[in-house]
Amino acid sequence: MTTNRTFTMIKPDAVANGHIGNILAMITNAGFKIVSLKLTQLTVADAKAFYAVHAERPFYGELVKFMSSGPIVAAILEKENAVADFRTLIGATNPAEAAEGTIRKLYATSMGENAVHGSDSDENAMIESNFHFAGREQF
Numbered sequence: 001m002t003t004n005r006t007f008t009m010i011k012p013d014a015v016a017n018g019h020i021g022n023i024l025a026m027i028t029n030a031g032f033k034i035v036s037l038k039l040t041q042l043t044v045a046d047a048k049a050f051y052a053v054h055a056e057r058p059f060y061g062e063l064v065k066f067m068s069s070g071p072i073v074a075a076i077l078e079k080e081n082a083v084a085d086f087r088t089l090i091g092a093t094n095p096a097e098a099a100e101g102t103i104r105k106l107y108a109t110s111m112g113e114n115a116v117h118g119s120d121s122d123e124n125a126m127i128e129s130n131f132h133f134a135g136r137e138q139f
């Protein structure tokens with residue numbers, strides 16, 4: 001079943017660099033409706049849990065440290081075909097490979113500090129949304 005929803009985070013690099021407004025504008029201009037939104041910060045334990053699927057990867061420690069290093073913006077977005085269309089809007093994980101006009105092409109600085117997260121499946125979108133937002137915060 002498709003939920004037509006995806007989950008995103010504007011990561012600590014993009015928040016620190018002052019890109020929240022521009023990134024949210026790109027998201028809404030691309031036709032996504034924001035149905036949950038908050039500025040928050042992950043603890044180390046939160047980041048470990050959120051990225052548990054990557055626990056065996058060599059970059060896991062670096063990823064957890066970075067993602068808990070400062071505030072992030074968490075959001076749930078709604079649009080037909082949300083997961084796939086949002087991944088198109090953000091571009092490739094490695095900004096060197098991201099297409100022109102994508103969020104990562106514009107705002108990411110490296111593979112690790114890549115400005116935004118986007119869920120990779122409907123199932124993960126739901127898990128990640130519920131990790132960050134209570135039911136009463138999901139409109």
Ligand SMILES: Nc1ncnc2c1ncn2[C@@H]1O[C@@H]2COP(=O)(O)O[C@H]2[C@H]1O
Pocket residue numbers: 054059062063093111112113114116117118
């Ligand atoms: N080779 C890598 N080196 C460092 N970070 C990585 C590497 N591969 C993936 N990542 C990070 O791991 C993150 C997993 O979630 P994201 O897709 O949001 O973004 C990914 C990257 O920021």
